[in-house]
Amino acid sequence: MIRIILNTSNLNIGYKSKKGVTTIGKDLNLNLDSGKLITLIGANGIGKSTLLRTITGIQKPLSGNVYLNEKEISRYKPLELAQNLSLVLTEKLPPSNLSVFELVALGRQPYTNWVDSLSKEDIDKVQQAMSLTQIEHLASKKHFQISDGQLQKVLIARALAQDTPLIILDEPTTHLDLLHKVSLFKLLKKLTHETQKCILFSTHDIDLAIQLSDEMIIMTPENIVQDLPCNLISNGSFDNLFKDEHIVFDAEKGKFIVS
């Protein structure tokens, strides 16, 4: 059964500064459903981060609302939000001696007591997350001893251990080669179908996103649309993605071609 995990109603996003209000998106009505892999694409500087920051409650919308499980996101207490929404960020981890197991176990923080000790349930969830992402063999390695592709899986496992219906990832496929990009996409797809979570992530790998995601959100200067990849191709949404006459979208092949 599919249910709506996050939706926005007439959401206007952007930011206020001394010079005035900069609007990035208007009247957004997005739906993030359970069991779906949704990708967010758009050119650099188009405002993907602002959108992600707004729907994760870090930044306030200009107007309109974001509802997570039918409750306004701004009404969530930090701990409650952490039990409903987990993130995988692009930023580099600060230096530490954390092992892979310890790092994944940090995902249990919203559930642990004040001394941060792991219950049997916590350990089960951590091991489950590690087996879903197939990183059990790395458990005792330090996080700085593994490759970028492995680290990305570890960070996803941490988000899984946080046990939230929605996971949002910010450009998880950057720095990875094609092989690891594909395996990460497939892993995320498998996770959504096996756990009925909703996973939303931003990416620049449009070809892969078209082939592997259930739905896509496309950001262009004109508008922000959400639909199935095939519908987006047929209604020509990709044509305006890049403002450059040398980059053309080939609707038959489903990818961009440089002319």
Add this chain to the structure above:
Amino acid sequence: MANKKRNTILFVILALGLLLMFFASISLGSVMIPVKDVFTSLTGGHATKSTWEYIIINYRLPKAITAVLVGTGLSISGLLMQTLFRNPLAEPYVLGLSSGASLGVAFVILGAGFLPSFLSVIVLSSYAIVLASTIGSTLVLFLVLIVSEKLRNTMAILIVGLMFGSFSTAIVSILSYFSTAEQLQKFTFWTMGNLGNLSWTTIGILTFCVGIGLLLSAKSIKPLNALLLGENYAKSMGLNFKQARLIIIFATSILSGAITAFAGPIAFIGLAVPHIAKLTFQTSNHTVLFWSTLFFGSIIMLFCDIVSQMPGFEVTLPINAITSIIGAPVVIWLVVRKRNFQ
């Protein structure tokens, strides 16, 4: 879980080491006292000589307790700072607290010359010095807290702390320039640190302050673990970051402020001990690090105290010099031996 077993063994060794050091610190000193008499004095009996009993109860025991309080307090505040600022070089000094204390003391000792002679006698009493350094560090603490409320960036707080430090140092050098040789000597002695000369009452006050600081630190164990992944991840895991940061800064301030007030600005311990604990236990889990830092801090401080007054020597060397002389090579050795220094 081989790690757990290893940690248990290490903790048993540390606990035994602490007991041994504590007893050694009480037994050793410029006056030789037989071990049997040390025991009887400590257990409330009468030693062979009443002077021995007096030395043990009113001089060596308070000093050993002070060493434990100073060692644990400074080390724990170093641990908190290093994780909060994501900087292996952070320690209580970086918040400018010790500099604030120094400035307060400098004003009292070096500035007393500007006062009429009858006033300067009152001002130079040892209580006045403690008071001045407390006021100095508290003022800097409040400035840091105000700044940290305004600034979102933790690195900016670090820079502001360093600036407070430079500012205080500059004022102290101006004051030194205009003061007499006698005043300078007195000030220099204070900066060398001193674990002795604390009455039981002052130890009570120090215990209270360190106790509060350690309780707040223990409460910060979970936020500190979350901060290992950086501010944004910590927030996404449900951490109330501003509140956690305030508690951590307050804990550090009360620990290092009180200690500097009573024992002088003791260098190195706050920086080195957390690294020794991290390198020995090879972990970043703050539950483990909290306890290991406590043990290492007190053991190392007691050891430095023993060295500073080697049995058979009449003079007591400045504790501040000993902490650096012993500690720096230990850290260098650990860093070189274990390549993956974090």
